[in-house]
Amino acid sequence: MATVTYRQALRDTLRAEMLRDDNVLLMGEEIGLFEGSYKITEGLLKEFGPKRVRDTPIAEEGFVGAAIGAAMLGLRPVVEIMTINFSLLALDQIVNHAAKIYGMFGGQTSVPMVIRTPGGGGQQLGATHSQNVELFYSFIPGLKVVAPSTPAEASAMLKAAIRDDDPVLFLENLALYNTKGEIPDAIEDVEPAEIGRAGVTREGTDITLIGYSRMARVAGEVAEKLAAEGVSAEVVDLRSLRPLDRQTIVDSVRKTGCAVVAEDDWLTYGIGAEIAATIQEGAFDWLDAPVRRVAMAEVPLPYAKSLESAALPSAESLLTAVRDTLRATGRPVLENVS
Amino acid sequence: MAETAKAAPARGRSTRGAKAAGPKSAAPPPNGSVPVEDAETLVGYYRQMLLIRRFEERAARAYTEAKIGGYCHLNLGEEATVVGLMAALRPTDYLFTNYREHGYAIAKGIGADRVMAELYGRSTGVSKGWGGSMHLFDVETRLLGGYGIVGGQLPLATGAALAVSYKGGDEVVMCQMGDGTAAIGAFHESLNIAGLWDLPIVFVVINNGLGMGTTVENSSAEPELYKRGAAYRMESARVDGADVVAVRDAARTAVERARAESRPYLLEALSPRLKGHSVVDPARYRTKEEKEALKAADPLAKMALDLEEAGILSHDDRDRLDAEVTAEIDEAAAFADESPAPDISTLFDYTYATPVPGDLRRFPADPVFRS
Numbered sequence: 192m193a194t195v196t197y198r199q200a201l202r203d204t205l206r207a208e209m210l211r212d213d214n215v216l217l218m219g220e221e222i223g224l225f226e227g228s229y230k231i232t233e234g235l236l237k238e239f240g241p242k243r244v245r246d247t248p249i250a251e252e253g254f255v256g257a258a259i260g261a262a263m264l265g266l267r268p269v270v271e272i273m274t275i276n277f278s279l280l281a282l283d284q285i286v287n288h289a290a291k292i293y294g295m296f297g298g299q300t301s302v303p304m305v306i307r308t309p310g311g312g313g314q315q316l317g318a319t320h321s322q323n324v325e326l327f328y329s330f331i332p333g334l335k336v337v338a339p340s341t342p343a344e345a346s347a348m349l350k351a352a353i354r355d356d357d358p359v360l361f362l363e364n365l366a367l368y369n370t371k372g373e374i375p376d377a378i379e380d381v382e383p384a385e386i387g388r389a390g391v392t393r394e395g396t397d398i399t400l401i402g403y404s405r406m407a408r409v410a411g412e413v414a415e416k417l418a419a420e421g422v423s424a425e426v427v428d429l430r431s432l433r434p435l436d437r438q439t440i441v442d443s444v445r446k447t448g449c450a451v452v453a454e455d456d457w458l459t460y461g462i463g464a465e466i467a468a469t470i471q472e473g474a475f476d477w478l479d480a481p482v483r484r485v486a487m488a489e490v491p492l493p494y495a496k497s498l499e500s501a502a503l504p505s506a507e508s509l510l511t512a513v514r515d516t517l518r519a520t521g522r523p524v525l526e527n528v529s
Numbered sequence: 530m531a532e533t534a535k536a537a538p539a540r541g542r543s544t545r546g547a548k549a550a551g552p553k554s555a556a557p558p559p560n561g562s563v564p565v566e567d568a569e570t571l572v573g574y575y576r577q578m579l580l581i582r583r584f585e586e587r588a589a590r591a592y593t594e595a596k597i598g599g600y601c602h603l604n605l606g607e608e609a610t611v612v613g614l615m616a617a618l619r620p621t622d623y624l625f626t627n628y629r630e631h632g633y634a635i636a637k638g639i640g641a642d643r644v645m646a647e648l649y650g651r652s653t654g655v656s657k658g659w660g661g662s663m664h665l666f667d668v669e670t671r672l673l674g675g676y677g678i679v680g681g682q683l684p685l686a687t688g689a690a691l692a693v694s695y696k697g698g699d700e701v702v703m704c705q706m707g708d709g710t711a712a713i714g715a716f717h718e719s720l721n722i723a724g725l726w727d728l729p730i731v732f733v734v735i736n737n738g739l740g741m742g743t744t745v746e747n748s749s750a751e752p753e754l755y756k757r758g759a760a761y762r763m764e765s766a767r768v769d770g771a772d773v774v775a776v777r778d779a780a781r782t783a784v785e786r787a788r789a790e791s792r793p794y795l796l797e798a799l800s801p802r803l804k805g806h807s808v809v810d811p812a813r814y815r816t817k818e819e820k821e822a823l824k825a826a827d828p829l830a831k832m833a834l835d836l837e838e839a840g841i842l843s844h845d846d847r848d849r850l851d852a853e854v855t856a857e858i859d860e861a862a863a864f865a866d867e868s869p870a871p872d873i874s875t876l877f878d879y880t881y882a883t884p885v886p887g888d889l890r891r892f893p894a895d896p897v898f899r900s
């Protein structure tokens with residue numbers, strides 16, 4: 192096992208997949224000469240040349256659509272959209288075309304492509320550059336939306352996404368790029384993940400914490416703290432927002448009897464709402480307390496550090512919600528969570 | 530004869546390796562001169578135009594009988610353009626269109642029966658009843674889709690041309706659109722990318738003068754749309770869409786240029802539609818005089834007269850041809866009528882090409898969790 196950053200895992204996986212399959216090509220703004228705004232594609236232009244590492248003009252709709260068309264003819268483009276904020280310019284191509292082409296034409300052609308794009312607040316970038324709009328994509332049948340939280344998951348899911356015959360939105364989070372984790376020494380040994388499966392990343396019996404991407408990591412930290420207080424928290428990392436692994440969520444809540452959902456996006460109509468509804472439908476009789484949701488404050492994200500920090504969900508906010516929930520269960524475990 | 534705009538010579542670009550990916554050929558570009566047409570070819574074109582006309586008339590009727598749902602946009606009046614364009618393509622060339630594509634599908638080689646069945650929403654339709662009038666698709670004949678979002682097909686077609694160039698093939702992609710589409714952002718983005726990356730694609734604007742009820746003069750700052758090619762150093766031309774041979778030749782020049790030099794081309798065909806935007810549109814934005822003038826200038830009727838005058842097709846021949854074509858359309862409609870509706874058990878079959886683990890999707894009234 193080697194310890195690498197999330198960024199390095201992505202880069203090595205892209206490289207390995209390009210070596211494995213000539214049909215894999217990269218497209219996006221500043222991914223070649225500039226080596227990527229977040230340096231995920233560092234060195235790849237030099238190694239693979241401009242045919243396979245394509246700098247595009249600033250034309251999100253145009254180049255995302257071109258990747259879809261290329262995928263229809265059998266290429267496997269991996270598009271980088273500089274940040275998810277700019278994916279809104281390509282919304283038509285993603286939602287009306289990538290997602291629909293397989294169904295609308297009766298299954299005659301699929302769209303095997305990946306759109307990689309980072310999101311997330313916390314960088315003081317202001318309202319238009321700090322959004323997590325994965326909900327828009329998670330809503331759409333025909334798309335697959337994944338959001339890995341660790342380097343190992345990132346590698347396994349990127350492999351799976353590139354090899355998948357459907358369009359996959361691959362969500363990264365700026366806060367994760369420098370985080371570290373273990374992956375096999377040889378990137379070839381990374382097993383592709385199964386898209387549509389959540390992971391129980393920590394087993395527990397008292398409460399279920401559900402998150403994805405950065406918040407799955409935060410949930411892990413919170414579970415750690417709770418363990419020190421004698422509370423056994425189970426952590427479910429969704430990994431895949433669509434397809435959504437409802438069964439794993441429900442199985443976990445049936446076991447623990449309560450849950451808190453943590454999401455890095457806005458609350459109203461958000462992903463947490465979907466998870467809460469899933470729990471209601473699948474584990475109502477097992478619930479000892481209402482499902483709580485921890486999400487971003489419902490404001491356009493401000494620039495000022497103080498305001499921005501207050502708006503973002505954190506370990507502290509999650510911990511607070513967990514304690515409230517445990518108290519609400521009225522179980523003896525209450526005594527441990529002062 | 531076509532009006533053409535020459536593009537500036539290709540730039541010298543040293544850093545762009547994309548160029549090397551495209552197919553190169555030493556063959557000189559075709560000169561675009563009009564060959565003398567043999568009678569058989571002309572009659573063949575006429576027959577195809579007539580087939581499309583009768584198909585569309587039948588579709589309009591079936592629509593009013595509620596056998597066809599949704600929207601239904603017809604090619605009435607644009608048949609010469611449709612047939613001329615398709616005659617310039619090889620069977621291996623790809624085609625992307627907008628939603629006004631019944632004629633293209635037929636001229637590309639799909640049977641009228643499978644096209645009609647799609648309009649009727651039957652499982653025997655080209656898109657198995659999933660697409661309808663606006664979304665015909667057929668891998669075999671390489672019609673890579675009719676698209677209902679104005680301009681949506683442009684980036685896709687550009688990407689298909691990228692794939693051809695990437696793989697070193699010699700196919701050409703043709704991307705059809707209307708004049709109204711020249712105003713949308715995807716038009717600019719796609720032509721720019723195709724020009725930048727030397728892609729073998731022919732963008733074809735069918736200028737019927739209207740986008741729904743908006744005239745091209747009211748939607749485009751430069752209504753002579755072919756001139757926009759210059760903005761992308763792209764060769765371009767404008768042709769009279771009423772003349773099937775002129776359209777074919779202009780399209781041949783464009784297609785062979787794209788094939789031989791792997792360069793995009795912008796072709797504009799002036800081709801007014803005879804009727805409203807769709808079957809249900811009475812076209813009140815047109816004056817009575819306009820409508821009469823259009824009818825009088827119907828390219829199909831004009832071609833019939835021309836052929837008769839040239840001694841190629843007598844009045845009787847024409848009637849015989851019409852009876853033949855009408856019978857073919859009758860059969861297509863009967864086929865559509867008798868074909869089964871898609872089985873509801875297939876509802877979840879075409880969302881994903883890769884199987885989804887633990888798929889819990891269900892019909893509206895079913896619970897997500899059973900226990």
Ligand SMILES: Cc1ncc(C[n+]2csc(CCOP(=O)(O)OP(=O)(O)O)c2C)c(N)n1
Binds near residue numbers: 627679711735741
């Ligand atoms: C993005 C988008 N905006 C609006 C519409 C509604 N709409 C359908 S057809 C049409 C007119 C398009 O005109 P044109 O491109 O000239 O094509 P034509 O119908 O003449 O073939 C409009 C506005 C749409 N389908 N998509």
